[in-house]
Amino acid sequence: MKLETLAVHAGREVEPATRAITPSITLSTTFERAQDGAFPGGHIYTRNSNPNRDALERALAALEGGGIAVAFASGNAATSAVLQALTPGDHVIASIETYYGTRAVLTGALRRWGLQADFVDMSDPANIARAMRPNTRLVWVETPSNPRLRLTDIAAAAAIAHAGGARLVCDNTFATPVLQRPLARGADLVVHSTTKYIGGHSDVLGGCVIANANDDFMQRVRAYQVFGGAAPSPFDCWLLLRSIPTLPYRVRAQSEGAMRVAAFLAAHPRVACVHYPGLPAHPGHAIAGRQMQGGFGGMLSFQVVGGEAEAMAVAARVRLIVRATSLGGVESLIEHRASVEGPDTPTPRNLLRLSVGLEHPDDLIADLAQAMA
Numbered sequence: 001m002k003l004e005t006l007a008v009h010a011g012r013e014v015e016p017a018t019r020a021i022t023p024s025i026t027l028s029t030t031f032e033r034a035q036d037g038a039f040p041g042g043h044i045y046t047r048n049s050n051p052n053r054d055a056l057e058r059a060l061a062a063l064e065g066g067g068i069a070v071a072f073a074s075g076n077a078a079t080s081a082v083l084q085a086l087t088p089g090d091h092v093i094a095s096i097e098t099y100y101g102t103r104a105v106l107t108g109a110l111r112r113w114g115l116q117a118d119f120v121d122m123s124d125p126a127n128i129a130r131a132m133r134p135n136t137r138l139v140w141v142e143t144p145s146n147p148r149l150r151l152t153d154i155a156a157a158a159a160i161a162h163a164g165g166a167r168l169v170c171d172n173t174f175a176t177p178v179l180q181r182p183l184a185r186g187a188d189l190v191v192h193s194t195t196k197y198i199g200g201h202s203d204v205l206g207g208c209v210i211a212n213a214n215d216d217f218m219q220r221v222r223a224y225q226v227f228g229g230a231a232p233s234p235f236d237c238w239l240l241l242r243s244i245p246t247l248p249y250r251v252r253a254q255s256e257g258a259m260r261v262a263a264f265l266a267a268h269p270r271v272a273c274v275h276y277p278g279l280p281a282h283p284g285h286a287i288a289g290r291q292m293q294g295g296f297g298g299m300l301s302f303q304v305v306g307g308e309a310e311a312m313a314v315a316a317r318v319r320l321i322v323r324a325t326s327l328g329g330v331e332s333l334i335e336h337r338a339s340v341e342g343p344d345t346p347t348p349r350n351l352l353r354l355s356v357g358l359e360h361p362d363d364l365i366a367d368l369a370q371a372m373a
């Protein structure tokens, strides 16, 4: 089945009792047992499982071509679940440009818990190979990365990880399964912040982990959801499932818009550099062409000529685009990234990140043109 069809139908069966087309929201935290002690409804307690969460997990697994998905209350909870499925003393290799919240988990609580982490430039897979140690158990890839849209060759990274006995996890938040299917390229696990494109309307926080099979590792991920308690609410699951049917169409339109905006910015005299994998000059353009299909995504960033003050001044003058963090929603957002990421950030001070929404690209370009005039 094609992705568009899966997006409409996976996890969305007509309800047997009411014949409702749209799923009901099951708010009950607990479910009745039969006289013999069985659970005929298939659920015990909502932290363990819930009909809305089950439906969402089936849809997410189908979209990524996986066999199992585990949904979380946020993207960072999904990240924490994967990392806590490791054992103290295990070594993780992540990219030098990894979402700063992922880096914070790796270098904060989990370092104290005994996890070791190295950060390498993954644009060259040889750097991953050089960083592998006998205790490396996980290679964490984020491609395209946040915020400079760096590309990592998933298949090459997976081959290196597997040769050393490690799993390859890919944060697919920016690309979405519409543009990139990491499991098909050798990744063992896919992570999403479903807060972003999958939710798509800036009104729900969520995350998920997807894999081919319910192996030991995924059982530990599930245990973090159930016993760690990082479970999403039934309403959040319902909102996410409600958003999935339009995902392919939103992402494609956002990619087209981002391509036009990136081309406009690349030709602008006040722009020092544009980070967008769809531009032929982008260092990851060839890899993106190989492992992304149907577009390069709705995210881009650009460096304004000058420093932080000049970048802030451009952000201050936008009228249509909203100054806010986050991404993947229907409305375009612009953000001065370094000031959000804190003093240790590697992000350049003159960089603005743009999440291209579903407005007409002509209007976005006109807004940026007047902001930079």
Ligand code: PLP
Pocket (backbone or CB within 6 Å): 074, 075, 076, 077, 099, 101, 102, 142, 146, 171, 173, 174, 192, 193, 194, 195, 205, 206, 207, 326
């Ligand atoms: N991964 C990426 C690439 C992100 O951009 C984000 C959030 O911005 C996350 C993970 C974390 O997701 P959440 O904010 O839903 O916890």
